[in-house]
Amino acid sequence: MQEHYPHPEIADVQLGEVLQALSDPLRLRIVAALAQGDERGWGEFDAPVAPSTLSHHMKVLRQAGLVTHRREGTRCIVALRPDLEERFPGLLGAVLRLTPAEQGAK
Amino acid sequence: MQEHYPHPEIADVQLGEVLQALSDPLRLRIVAALAQGDERGWGEFDAPVAPSTLSHHMKVLRQAGLVTHRREGTRCIVALRPDLEERFPGLLGAVLRLTPAEQGAK
């Protein structure tokens, strides 16, 4: 882990990278789960992959500008990036409206 | 070329594949150009790649369900797939509204 996670400036977030990040089933599921409500702990997604793989996907989502990571004690809290809507209005809504509901399940 | 191009059934078109297809700059440019108006001839995109590479991207777009290909004499006409809006309402609009205008240039 690390003290502070590096997040890109919102102006540096690129549409192509956002779309590519969303094109992976697991990553889309993570984003959909976060969109259902609040932030979540890193480990609360029961992703069917090894921790190192999940960590990789989390990094992709963070670097693409989709989510934020925050340290809380020994745990990592993941949340949708709030300023994404202002950077790409309507994008996340349009995508998530179309993703099957069960993808948001815990 | 081929007599008839294979297109997926609209019901088989997957969101993830659409997003992945759109995540490539050249492919997004092609789709944006098509969205500006009418269909276009294959060669009228002045893509900065070799013909074989363009052909590859066209195939990706077609297989992802984003465009249709139609034979016309010795040429190939490319168009946005009309039933995509009904399959994923609002998706293409949301994405294209956010893509820089010059990407639609010929």
Place this chain on the structure above:
DNA sequence: GGCTTTGTTCGAAGAATATCGAATGACCAA
């Protein structure tokens, strides 16, 4: 200080993707 929990980082292996040039095929025109 040790131990546990929680993620990250580091290779490495395998799959997928992007790109090109060369060869090919389909159609049209002369």
Place this chain on the structure above:
DNA sequence: TTGGTCATTCGATATTCTTCGAACAAAGCC
């Protein structure tokens, strides 16, 4: 039928992505 145009396919290469296990690091607890 010979050639030209337009696009696809094939084979090759280089890059990127996905995935894992092993090792590591930070924070808190005993």
